[in-house]
Amino acid sequence: MTAPTRTTLTVQAMHAIDQITGAVIPPIHPATTYARGADNQLIGEQDYRRPSGPTEKQAARVMAMLEDAPEAKLFSSGMAAIAAVIESVPTGGHVIAQTEMYYGAKLLLQRAVAKQRITLDLVAPGDLPALTAAARPDTDLIWIESPANPSWAVVDIPRAAEIAHAVGATLGVDSTCAPPCTTQALALGADIVMHSATKYLNGHSDVLAGVLATRETDPRWEEIGEIHSKTGAVPGAFETWLLMRGLRTLWVRFERQSASALAIAEALQADAGLEAVLYPGLPGHPGHAVATRQMTNGFGGMLSLHIAGGYEAAARFAAATKLFTQATSLGGVESLIEHRKPIEGPDSPVADNLVRLSVGLEDPADLLADLREALAGSHNAV
Ligand SMILES: *Cc1c(COP(=O)(O)O)cnc(C)c1O
Numbered sequence: 001m002t003a004p005t006r007t008t009l010t011v012q013a014m015h016a017i018d019q020i021t022g023a024v025i026p027p028i029h030p031a032t033t034y035a036r037g038a039d040n041q042l043i044g045e046q047d048y049r050r051p052s053g054p055t056e057k058q059a060a061r062v063m064a065m066l067e068d069a070p071e072a073k074l075f076s077s078g079m080a081a082i083a084a085v086i087e088s089v090p091t092g093g094h095v096i097a098q099t100e101m102y103y104g105a106k107l108l109l110q111r112a113v114a115k116q117r118i119t120l121d122l123v124a125p126g127d128l129p130a131l132t133a134a135a136r137p138d139t140d141l142i143w144i145e146s147p148a149n150p151s152w153a154v155v156d157i158p159r160a161a162e163i164a165h166a167v168g169a170t171l172g173v174d175s176t177c178a179p180p181c182t183t184q185a186l187a188l189g190a191d192i193v194m195h196s197a198t199k200y201l202n203g204h205s206d207v208l209a210g211v212l213a214t215r216e217t218d219p220r221w222e223e224i225g226e227i228h229s230k231t232g233a234v235p236g237a238f239e240t241w242l243l244m245r246g247l248r249t250l251w252v253r254f255e256r257q258s259a260s261a262l263a264i265a266e267a268l269q270a271d272a273g274l275e276a277v278l279y280p281g282l283p284g285h286p287g288h289a290v291a292t293r294q295m296t297n298g299f300g301g302m303l304s305l306h307i308a309g310g311y312e313a314a315a316r317f318a319a320a321t322k323l324f325t326q327a328t329s330l331g332g333v334e335s336l337i338e339h340r341k342p343i344e345g346p347d348s349p350v351a352d353n354l355v356r357l358s359v360g361l362e363d364p365a366d367l368l369a370d371l372r373e374a375l376a377g378s379h380n381a382v
Helices: 006-011 054-067 078-087 103-114 128-134 157-166 219-231 237-247 250-268 288-294 310-320 340-344 364-380
Strands: 071-075 093-098 118-123 139-145 170-174 192-196 210-214 274-278 302-307 336-339 354-358
Touching: 006 054, 006 250, 054 071, 054 210, 054 237, 071 078, 071 219, 078 103, 078 139, 078 192, 078 210, 078 219, 093 103, 103 118, 103 139, 118 128, 128 157, 139 157, 157 170, 192 219, 210 219, 250 274, 250 302, 250 364, 302 310, 310 336, 310 340, 310 354, 310 364, 336 340, 340 354
Parallel strands: 093 118, 093 139, 139 170, 170 192
Antiparallel strands: 071 210, 192 210, 274 302, 302 354, 336 354
């Protein structure tokens, strides 16, 4: 038999038959400490859970397999994973990130600037000439997000890697919205890939977790490993077990969410109540050509709408849907809707009339009808 694909390996990620009970799903190992024998030698492979326990080891192996990475590490949240990468930048080091990116990550970078730990330049996502101009011989880290929240601008990862490597910098990619079933950032040239596993990887809005995977076990990765185990930003055993349970359906969930989001984006394009539909799967999206190359198994379930009528119409629309729940976050089985401006605040570059959708697993015809009804209602009210 030929080697099974990553799809098959992910589905069977927990399928390790317990030799004592015959259980087809492994137990959770909540133990924090592990016994030694009479010779003071460890009986098993680990001594204490903060560095890693058996449940975390298994989940990290699945993530490394998905990314074709030599190693992956699990964190207590996506932000904890990003914080570890930022902490690995030497004091005073130069970092380049994006004007448009996950809001919390940008705030964390700006905090590191305020504490004089780093210097920071921000460039528009996907603007490669600007990225080239910002890169300097002392640039330590280039941090990109693709597709980028919330316009879903696409960054050409191989080109960004060339720019980073030309100055000896590390390229880190927040690939939360392009999970490894559609994009393998390391294979495209990134040095580190990060996921908020809270989103598509777990997929059920009931686990907070983060992942980093590396292309090489180099000195930076060793440093990140130190930060990880010494600061203890690790997930609990139960959360990790739930994450593996969610991961098993990643491929089928992402495929369906991508297909539904594309159908909704296409159907809404001509809607008079909208000024724009932002979705990388639409040929008119500026990142479509690059997305077609590097999102090989679907463009994802995230899209944004610019509502005609500005801030007020966007607020009315987001409050009017019945199947889309008004809530932050993304990538779960249930569809969510969010008016971003009041969430991000006045300093954010996000447009006043932008509404973000996370398309779930409901019947796409029902979701479309819900959006159309809410759009009509929010405009009739003007
Ligand atoms: C949610 C999110 C994060 C942060 O992850 P948490 O698990 O919430 O800490 C980072 N980047 C992106 C793109 C996200 O959507």
